[in-house]
Amino acid sequence: MATPTAPPTPTPLSLAELHDSLGDPVLDAMNFLNEVVARFPDALSFAPGRPAEGTFEPEDLARHLRSYTAYLEQELGWSRDQVRTQLFQYGRTNGIIHELIARTVANDEGIEVPPEAVVVTTGCQEAMLLTLRALFARPEDTLLVSSPCYVGITGVARLLGIQVRPVPEGPDGPDPLAVRAAVRAAKRAGQRPRAFYVVPDFANPSGASMSRAARELLLAVAEEEELLVLEDDPYGFFVRTGEARPTLKALDRGRRVVHLGSFAKTALPGARVGYVLADQEVVGPGGGRTLLADELSKIKSMTTVNTSAVSQAVIGGLLVESGCRLREANSAAVAHYRTTMDTLLDALERHFPAERRAELGVSWNRPDGGFFLVVDVPFTADHKALELSARAFGVLWTPMCDFHLDGGGTRQLRLSCSSQSPEAITEGIARLAAFITAQITGTAA
């Protein structure tokens, strides 16, 4: 074989030869949304579910780091060398702030798990990746998801080639009886339902929440059908009206719930720190017992080795500063999100009073909290409509069809008000009302 003398002409790769998740409509939809947002930087945006930046300043990072090292030295009695190694080196696969997290979820949620059941992850997204990889082994293993559904979970399932079966939300949100029916239908179809993914509080995208009774019933269904529940609860603190409800994990006496946690909304998205609470026992072939968290650790060693010690130290310091009571530390954020959602609802009401909206065929839900609500419209609210809305009306939102696996949501749009000022929300809803009205009445922009 001769070494070539002229530089070879690079041959492009063919997308058709790459993994088929890359052609998935979900991933394409996300790309389209990002691209529209980038193309219309001056549009007012109700599209992304970004948290508000509050009083954050870059200098806070150094303070959080100091709080964490002071905790190690003063509370735990570590030497300077131990602290240096903790921040510098590769560390424990399942994380270094697992004890602080266990203390925080006990204080905030009444969840009692041993620190060894906590896996600290690179954001909640890695928590989903590890959990699905561990639990789904055979081609017939099936994930049930409450639908409409957050694309992060269906995207991971796609990467790993895991079958997904949507369970339609009821009028009161995720529906335990529909879950039971779906489990049974899946079994009849030769599938093995392994777990049900649900956001019980202020779901993304629908804004719906489960009642306390529905939570108890879901756990009973899980017990009866030998199903695990993957609980994702990033918005639970952000109550607008009424009382906070207990998480599924706080109610879980049969160890049926794997709790997927995030600090992105309650602390700092830029740190990319999340966690899994996985206190389920696993029995090996020789009878040896581990926790599911130990098994997730084996997988994590092959995805990210461990979560950034620097990021964990920042979040750890923030937890120490809060006395491991993050709910209290979020009281200003809770008030902010209450105001933004109230402002959004008021503005919708002003532009579409009862009579007018009945006439136009427009309606929306009134979530008890969280970042999102859904508007029903009598026209197709797809990517084309979004592009028109951005270009001609200067307002962005998210088509609900992107969150459906089974073709629903074509006449719905999701609004997020999490990171906007009240003034921007008021102006944005004025623009949205103009867009919606024009679509229905044929009025030109």
Place this chain on the structure above:
Amino acid sequence: MATPTAPPTPTPLSLAELHDSLGDPVLDAMNFLNEVVARFPDALSFAPGRPAEGTFEPEDLARHLRSYTAYLEQELGWSRDQVRTQLFQYGRTNGIIHELIARTVANDEGIEVPPEAVVVTTGCQEAMLLTLRALFARPEDTLLVSSPCYVGITGVARLLGIQVRPVPEGPDGPDPLAVRAAVRAAKRAGQRPRAFYVVPDFANPSGASMSRAARELLLAVAEEEELLVLEDDPYGFFVRTGEARPTLKALDRGRRVVHLGSFAKTALPGARVGYVLADQEVVGPGGGRTLLADELSKIKSMTTVNTSAVSQAVIGGLLVESGCRLREANSAAVAHYRTTMDTLLDALERHFPAERRAELGVSWNRPDGGFFLVVDVPFTADHKALELSARAFGVLWTPMCDFHLDGGGTRQLRLSCSSQSPEAITEGIARLAAFITAQITGTAA
């Protein structure tokens, strides 16, 4: 259905029902090693490939963060609000320090890629995960690996169910002609060889390196056989004797090389920041062109969303402080690793002079650099032997059989001297010599 009145007894999960990667010998081997290290904390350890901590102090993190924000404000002219958002929020999927990385690899390695071809990852491990997921689509798609092989790549392949074919290293390290033969054998067996994974400099675990001629030949083979090369080069800076050799990516004129990068050894393992250089073009079904980096971004949005902005800012600051010349910034580290490897080789020579080692049947290689060397012994150097070595002789090492997919390396042990002081190396080799001699001559400890 009645809600249960007594708490259900938690039913344990069965390991046999979880994903089969969890029973993989590679993952079990890693667990065993970690467990032995933990059980014998006083043993001198040549086991882990941890980088030296040098002059690192926890306060350096705050300085790196300030260097990064100063770069944004002063060099790029960003406003305070933009800087705040950059550190606080969810960010660009492919990272925020891609331009600094592109500048650094140009300065340090002569690699010229556009910043858009850089994907910033949560350590090099995520770089492997994204790259394998994108490139491997069908059951017949096969990954070739130079063997003995780093377990991180074979572990990811196991998670994703990707077939792996080992290509034995030759006496001069990874062998292009063996790669060509393996590609052809794979094709004859109905497999589709997609890529070859190799560590060209001071490989983990063997310590072997490819000559410049072998690098050129490997690229020619890749061109001829339409194979991609996954180059992993964490140790390339750490030259002990002779000159640094060009990376495969620096020699790559046919865009055959996907370069997997790490800052764990050259900057800070605790930040968990790595990268992929993926400048290959990808053609879509409609003829649209993207870079492979853009496709990796779609997958990354489903594994970790983005790499911690805090971690990227720390590494970004460190790059800014070095003038994007990390090789020069590593001159003290290069000298350290040269000294530790020299000390290790001298100590082996002292305990096993030429005549003695011929008599005992002991030998070792003399790597030109890096962290690792391999000792050949005339007895089985397995997990049982390691346990004896730790308990009775107070010294740890890594069995080479853990790095072989095909049953080799049973009479070899890997020594890493990267994070030990010269005194510890001298004492550790005295203990290792006692262990080896006792194994061969039957002398009691």
